[in-house]
Amino acid sequence: MKIDKQHIEERNQQSLDDHLESFDYIANRLTKNGIEVENVVQKLADFQVAIPSWALGAGGTRFGRFGFQGEPGTLEQKIDDVGAIHALTQTAGAISLHIPWDVPKDYTAIKELAQSHQISFDAVNSNTFQDQKNTTKSYKFGSLSNIDEAIREQAVEHNNEVIKIGNKLGSKSLTVWLADGASFPGQTNFQSALKQTQKSLQEIYASLPEDWKLFIEYKPYEPNFYSTVIQDWGTSFMLANECGEKAYTLVDLGHHLPNTNIEQIVSTLMMKGKLGGFHFNDSKYGDDDLTVGSVKPYALFLIFNALVYGMENNPQNPYPAWMIDASHNIKDPLEDIIQSLEAIQEAYAKALLVDQKALNEAQQNHDVVKCQEILQDAHRTDVRPLLQKARLQNGGALHPLKTYRSLGIRKQLVAERGANSVATGL
Amino acid sequence: MKIDKQHIEERNQQSLDDHLESFDYIANRLTKNGIEVENVVQKLADFQVAIPSWALGAGGTRFGRFGFQGEPGTLEQKIDDVGAIHALTQTAGAISLHIPWDVPKDYTAIKELAQSHQISFDAVNSNTFQDQKNTTKSYKFGSLSNIDEAIREQAVEHNNEVIKIGNKLGSKSLTVWLADGASFPGQTNFQSALKQTQKSLQEIYASLPEDWKLFIEYKPYEPNFYSTVIQDWGTSFMLANECGEKAYTLVDLGHHLPNTNIEQIVSTLMMKGKLGGFHFNDSKYGDDDLTVGSVKPYALFLIFNALVYGMENNPQNPYPAWMIDASHNIKDPLEDIIQSLEAIQEAYAKALLVDQKALNEAQQNHDVVKCQEILQDAHRTDVRPLLQKARLQNGGALHPLKTYRSLGIRKQLVAERGANSVATGL
Amino acid sequence: MKIDKQHIEERNQQSLDDHLESFDYIANRLTKNGIEVENVVQKLADFQVAIPSWALGAGGTRFGRFGFQGEPGTLEQKIDDVGAIHALTQTAGAISLHIPWDVPKDYTAIKELAQSHQISFDAVNSNTFQDQKNTTKSYKFGSLSNIDEAIREQAVEHNNEVIKIGNKLGSKSLTVWLADGASFPGQTNFQSALKQTQKSLQEIYASLPEDWKLFIEYKPYEPNFYSTVIQDWGTSFMLANECGEKAYTLVDLGHHLPNTNIEQIVSTLMMKGKLGGFHFNDSKYGDDDLTVGSVKPYALFLIFNALVYGMENNPQNPYPAWMIDASHNIKDPLEDIIQSLEAIQEAYAKALLVDQKALNEAQQNHDVVKCQEILQDAHRTDVRPLLQKARLQNGGALHPLKTYRSLGIRKQLVAERGANSVATGL
């Protein structure tokens, strides 16, 4: 399945006048306010977010899963799905593979397929939170942190294997989400678990190719309900420091306790040059993995404000790896991702509109009211025409979701794959 | 202190062209989408929010208070402050008095003053969470819920007194925020405390004039840190039912446990005809009492979406009393309120833009993606020109905050009242 | 599999002296303080908690499940498991079935089997949160609350079927946990969903046999992550009132927002005569479904304090149905339940030791320090000898967990059922 560029152009043609009118209006106003609109549009056009291979089928909860028709049954089909999203949005130019769910059989063919969609291979992800059929030792009581050396070795070995696979595909980073922890007080010794984790990570780090990065994720709870070994950014940051220069913290928006100020964490990490990657999603209660921007779009904007500041002022921090990490329990996964990408671009665009000079001045003067006005002015601006312009420039759809529906993509996928195909993944 | 209408008009003149351009643009687009723009603007123009008399001076925390210059030292000055806000925003046409902080000496003069500002008297508020100089019995261990009958009587009597004061001013409702509760397990008997509260409220209810309403607030914690007698909407709703038809629940945005779905509570109460009043503020952690819309503007929009639906579909529910209830710890209180009013009107305007018919249809079809698109489409629209139009129509300022600053109102207030005046209140 | 009483007695014999010494010590001290020890022990002996049929195998999270050997593969084996727990603890004299996971084939045989274990059939539970193989309509977007009438009918019909099955077994109540809600703002109309739910519940209520009760559970989130139709006790209480006298609220300890004061909810419900049932578990973050008492034993004690008060002072409230509702992800499910039962009995025993008269007096005197001392005195008492005595009296094990291990029950189960049997359930 591949979307014909011409079909997109035809749809664009229908709403082009409307787009031009709205773009002219907003571009004029922003220009009057000193914004370099072309520059903003170019940044939006350049911003690319990786799609995780495990999020193209229906997700579920511990209470069950409602399937979705036309799910991709193979890695090839997953890449096709990302290709379709990218063709429409021009924002999804990468895929992030999860091992062992997505081990390629024919590397050359897979790379060619991806290239045909203009898709590159972002961070590879290891999995030591589930037992695999071919493993002999169980991760039930932990993997990299396990008190049992043989289990730790198996987990380290798996990560090394993932690096090798990623290397063949052109990936340049490994993301470790360590689910290890305890569900009951006393179950583990915090200090031993942390020490073992550090040692395991250092071993993985030692296997990292020269030009690779190691991303260390953190999360306070779930699937363990008393403690997680890498419970917060402080622990991840400490471990990254103990590993070395190529190790970084990865922030997942849903991996925080209630009311955490995430933008402050982002700022601290970038100041320290240690923000490696970012997982987008949204949530109201816990790690709900909802569509990005569907619940707290202003919080997302504030986070992007911190990211934009960091990208402009922190040369010590590498350009972060961006990825969506959501679970699509009740929506068409592709539509869900399209909505997420729109919300990400919206937040990014608004953050780019923040008048940093005026903000700095107001902060100097302790003019709190003015500081708020500056942020709100950016956030209240309707930036959709800018996003459209960026997509148009790259050959994407003015209205990705409408075009997706109008082109009947899901129907095609069901026709091709059948109603009962099931994607590997959670 | 009274703002000269002509001064406002002069300032408006300077940005009138800009306003007209932006209004035309948005009005055109909305009209194309089937929105009756005049109707929306009229609703915004009609929407009035009461200002609490205690929020015109600097607030503080238990760790101290940083004063603000030019605070109103008398009730007259407080009314002047609300008058200034109303002159600029045309949204603050009422004041809500707190007794005993704001007992008028000369009722006729006070009413005339308010009238000269086009300010009416909204709900009156009683205070049984602090001991007053003229009272003999302490509320340290509770007031309406106290196990000691004499204390309960004093508290009921105070509420009756508040009703009398309000009645002389033209108020039509009493708001009871009952801080009673316990800071330690075992301190009170939950059942007794609830029974006593019910009895006390029923006694106050019996003193209510025929055309009055009783608003019963709820709050999970603070100033008591183990339990509050009226801890949630369920308890308030139960008590309102036990009192009678004129008793209602009052929702304060900050009075909820983390992650509470407030818009659902609003919907349930309106369906049951029991949403009496609403206190606006914003918060990230607890009852932070921040500027409305400064932290979670999308949540505010969702709440307004529920309110708009209820106002249009629930004739069984009276028109709710709207009030700001915030604490201005570091901002000029008048600027803070102006920002709050703007945020309220913004959320209301966006809620009015929601295409209810299309939403209903999408809900019928379980088209979750579409439902989200409809809400987001409304929320992403820049509605500021509509707000400006509504203010202009009523004789207010296109840009209330800028005008406030450009007119040097705070400077005038300091000149009149001095730097060290202190407002009664928290 | 059935535990031989004599084996239990043999084990008891080994630690009987130790038990007698400790029992004498604590009984003497309590007696001196005016406690009627025999009375307390009898209450403990009488206290019976139902075991859910779905919690006898390993549970899991959305990230996977680690199996457990010797899981019960049939309803008969599940009853055997509960029988084993009951033989040891003498506290688990009932089973609570989940339909369609546990539909009996031969009712007479099943009832006889249960009777042979001295197990009765507690509340039956319906399931409309998952699609079943034999159903034609999906609950993906809701069941009792669904906007689609045909789906609601199917869900009501399923509940009626569950009542019939329960009736044949001697159950006297139906528990409805309604997972319905929304994962995204706008997905459903709150008012419609609530109205439809009320209507559906009333239809189920109408099918209830005369001597049955309907228990309506509430939960703020999960598996829906934006809203749940019956989100809190207030909504459940309202619905129970709309249904009628036989409808009650059911409290599950894990179904609350962070920091909720559950004991206050319990007190309010019992005062109103509407606490129907109780699901025990423990949690640190959300609905973690951990072993009872493993995280917050003092909170459990405070809840039992409210329950004991209600049972003694609220004749308007029926005797509540007690059930464990936990998920056993990493422990042997039977050991987990034995630990839960011990924790429940401990909390109950300590609540029974609270000097209610002195507490009431201290409350009257606002002696907050004394109130706390009274609760803490009860809680600091080591009540294990009382629990042992109650079990001994009923023919159970002095040390259920040790006896379970010493008798090698799990080994027997694996031998009988094999290592790979899988229990129906989540």
Next chain:
Amino acid sequence: MKIDKQHIEERNQQSLDDHLESFDYIANRLTKNGIEVENVVQKLADFQVAIPSWALGAGGTRFGRFGFQGEPGTLEQKIDDVGAIHALTQTAGAISLHIPWDVPKDYTAIKELAQSHQISFDAVNSNTFQDQKNTTKSYKFGSLSNIDEAIREQAVEHNNEVIKIGNKLGSKSLTVWLADGASFPGQTNFQSALKQTQKSLQEIYASLPEDWKLFIEYKPYEPNFYSTVIQDWGTSFMLANECGEKAYTLVDLGHHLPNTNIEQIVSTLMMKGKLGGFHFNDSKYGDDDLTVGSVKPYALFLIFNALVYGMENNPQNPYPAWMIDASHNIKDPLEDIIQSLEAIQEAYAKALLVDQKALNEAQQNHDVVKCQEILQDAHRTDVRPLLQKARLQNGGALHPLKTYRSLGIRKQLVAERGANSVATGL
């Protein structure tokens, strides 16, 4: 005011038999289980907790304060109060002063007075969260983090002054609680604020005497409601590392987001040798500053379990400074502190009873059930006789609270100081 030792002994005599009986019982049982009881008692006797000078009068909330009679009006009286608590409990052998509330006039006299009560001077505390009468620059918008250099200098200078005062009294550490932060998004630049804070702390650190320590507190929110500069342990730890070897993190139990696993933080810090001090209190919602152990005693036990482990296994970590930091809004402050000290000792005693060897073994075997049993066995033990023994050994009261009441201490204080004396502090 000074309690006569003989009066305490007289009261002890009355309940000595009871104590001996209970001590013998528990000592016997523990000895059988391999516990060295004398060793445990000695550790309890040695454990001393500092009392903050600001917590001897009534505290309050932003909604007001209910005074308490007989509050200490001078530093001398505050020391007398701590002396009384120490005489009874033998656990409060230190006072922690807050500057500028408690600047001594006559150092020699103050030191002699403290010595006469066997009270030493623990960490001194600076205050840059309030403006003082003699300061010219306001901390309204921050102190050590302020963007204004002159304000930072004033704040650093104040801290240096506090060190000098402490040095004259024999204190060996400075605790910095930095309330700085922002109440609104955009108000401050996170990176600048953090950099300025680091610089300021380094300047204070440079003024530290050779044998002193610097304790850096963290807190997520309040009095700022959007962000706090030192929001979590990770930030404090980072800053301590940037300062040097004598800088440490200080943990206050109330300074965490909901559901934080504090014992894990404690473990990590001790492993890294960076846990400097500890502030005890309890809370249900936020920084409620309630009596220690009144809400979550099991969590306190788990924290002590981590502390005991660290004290025994982490020579790299200095012996931590212990302090109570609570607010006494409705209890007699001295009674409140006595209850807190009892709860601390209880948790410590129970943690000392944990069979570390068996726990380690169970952890090695992944015997989660057993791990829980070991912790619960310790926690379920009634350790009050051990605490009594430790106090008796040191010359304190068997029952401090009862003795306090029976000796009529508060009555004496009111007689000496009057009903309306007010303590300096919050």
